[in-house]
Structure formats: structure tokens, C-alpha cells
Amino acid sequence: MEKTSKSQHMNLTTYVTGFLLSVMLTLAAYFTAVDGALAPRSIGIVVVGLAIAQLLVQLVFFLHLGRETKPRHQLLVFCFTLVVLAIVVYGSIWIMDNLNYNMMPHEMDEQLIEEEGIYR
Amino acid sequence: MTELAATVKTTLGFWTYLMTDVILFATLFVTYAVLHTNTFGGPGPDELFSMPFVLVETLLLLTSSFICGLAILAMQRQAKQAVLAALAVTFVLGAAFLGMELYEFNKLVDEGNSWQRSGFLSAFFTLVGTHGAHITAGLIWIGVMAAQIGRRGLTPHTSRRLVLFSLFWHFLDVVWIFIFSLVYLLGAA
Numbered sequence: 001m002e003k004t005s006k007s008q009h010m011n012l013t014t015y016v017t018g019f020l021l022s023v024m025l026t027l028a029a030y031f032t033a034v035d036g037a038l039a040p041r042s043i044g045i046v047v048v049g050l051a052i053a054q055l056l057v058q059l060v061f062f063l064h065l066g067r068e069t070k071p072r073h074q075l076l077v078f079c080f081t082l083v084v085l086a087i088v089v090y091g092s093i094w095i096m097d098n099l100n101y102n103m104m105p106h107e108m109d110e111q112l113i114e115e116e117g118i119y120r
Numbered sequence: 121m122t123e124l125a126a127t128v129k130t131t132l133g134f135w136t137y138l139m140t141d142v143i144l145f146a147t148l149f150v151t152y153a154v155l156h157t158n159t160f161g162g163p164g165p166d167e168l169f170s171m172p173f174v175l176v177e178t179l180l181l182l183t184s185s186f187i188c189g190l191a192i193l194a195m196q197r198q199a200k201q202a203v204l205a206a207l208a209v210t211f212v213l214g215a216a217f218l219g220m221e222l223y224e225f226n227k228l229v230d231e232g233n234s235w236q237r238s239g240f241l242s243a244f245f246t247l248v249g250t251h252g253a254h255i256t257a258g259l260i261w262i263g264v265m266a267a268q269i270g271r272r273g274l275t276p277h278t279s280r281r282l283v284l285f286s287l288f289w290h291f292l293d294v295v296w297i298f299i300f301s302l303v304y305l306l307g308a309a
Contacts, residue, residue, distance in 0.1 A: 010189070010192060010193060010196070011193070012190075012193060015186060015189040015190065015193065018186070018189075019182070019183075019186040019189075022182055023179070023182065026175075026178055026179065026182065026297075026300070029300075029301055029305055030171070030175050030178075030305065032305075033171075033305035033306070033308055033309045034171050034305075034308065036309065040309055043306070043309040044306055044309070047301050047302075047305050047306055047309070048301065048302070048306075050301070051297055051298055051300075051301035051302070054294075054297050055294055055297065055298075058185075058290060058293065058294050058297070059294070062185060062186075062189060062290040062293070063287060063290050063291070063294075068128070068131075069128070073132050074131070074132055074135045077132070077135060077136050077139050078135075078139065080139075081139040081142050081143065084143055085142060085143065085146050088143065088146050088147060088150065089146055089149070089150050089153075092147075092150040092153075092154065093150060093153055093154065096154040
């Protein structure tokens, strides 16, 4: 690669570090969930936390985010995506929770299944 | 335009595509989050999945992602044979992952738990299946690229494609981390 700029050069240490950290985070999440020692809610928080940690590890060590030469357009696009992501994810869950709460009580559900002849 | 400028520009374009793919997966994740309790009297996430099986899948894909990184390192050294070897290992591990996923799908359908069973299973098959479709595309890409590198060597063009592929492959691993954590681990917990 005669013309690759220095900042884009990766080395073995980067990948090995990323790989080992990812394996550790995966195993930690796995045993937290399978072991079941914690309350379900705490398991949820720990597993999501570990997933986000692994996301950051892989972004830095595998996808080399932020290592590009300036201006950092990739980072900019990434940040914009995060904003869209937050709106789509949080907004959808918020709306659908409200819908669930405001519509179709469980008994109505049962009645519909009965009347329409939908058998389980 | 210099080769470097072309590489930076192409990488940015491909990165932007990946970010739109993030949005695609986000909508599928949200659909799953909304529907995962709607089992319509059928089995829920805690009854269907084998955790050790999924852990093996996850480690296969993670290792595949790492080996793909080694292909990039070999490319920087201009070591053509090493690149081809790393790509071959990446392919085999990715194919093993896909094979396991298809086996799981097949088993679920055989047991009467297809995507038609409940809202939860529709969302599950759509999310995991879309990831699997991306993996399939990636495997085809590896095949095409290996053939090009084999014939033309590590030219600026083939090297650039290799870098884009590595971004794609690492990205799919990141998506899988969230499927593994949110769908499988939290489903079992």
C-alpha cells in the first residue's frame, strides 16, 4: 500500500486487544444471563451495559472510528445516525406502549379470538 | 484524484450506507421489542433458544471478524497468499455461523414455531433472518473478492474493496452482539 496514510495503518495489537476484550465481554454477558443469580431487571441492565461496552470496543478497535484523517466525516455521519437511532427506538417504544395501554384490553382480545373463530 | 483521496471518498460513501443499515436494523429491533411479548399462546423466548448453541454462534462470528482484520494487516504488508488464507478462514467461520443459524431456523419451523406462529416469532425471524441475509451477501462478496485478488493481485482497487468488506463484516458482528444480548440473553433471563 504505497499511498495509505499513516493514520489509517492498523497493527496487530489493535486487533488482538479488540478481539480479547470482545470475547471477555461476550462471556461476561453470557454467564450473567445464564447464571440467573441477579434479579431479571439487574440482568437486563448488566447485559445491555456489556453490549454497549462491546459496541464501543469494536467501533474503536475493529472499525477504527475516529482514526480517519480530518475532517472526520465518518464520525459526523455516525453521530447523526445515533440521533436518528435514539428518535426511532425511543419514539417507537414510547408510542407503542401508549397504544398498548390505551387500546384493546385483554378480555377484548379473548372475545375477538372467540368470536372470529381464531383457535390457538 | 490520488488513490488516497479515492479511498477516503469511497470509504465515506460505504460508511454512510452502513449507517443507513443501522437504521434498518434499529427498526427491526424496535419491532421485536414491541412484539416480543405477543406470543399468542405459543412459546416465548425463554422456551425456544438453546443458550450454549447461541454462544458458539457468537464466538464463531467474532473470530471470523477478527480473522478478517488479519486479512487487512496482510494486505498492508502486500502479502497476497496471507490475505487469501485469512479470507478463506473468514469465509469458513462465517459459513459455519450461517449453517448454525439455518439449522436453528429449520428446527423451529419443524417444531411448528415458524414466523406464522405469533407476532413474537414473526419479529424474531425478520430480525435474525435479515442479519443472516447480510451474512450470506458477505460470504458471496468474499468469494468474488478472493477470485479478483487471486487473478489481479493486491492492486489499489482490490485493496479498497477489501477494506470496505472488512467494515461490512465488522459491522455485522456489532449487529449480532445486539441480537445476542437483547434477543437471546435477555429472552432467556
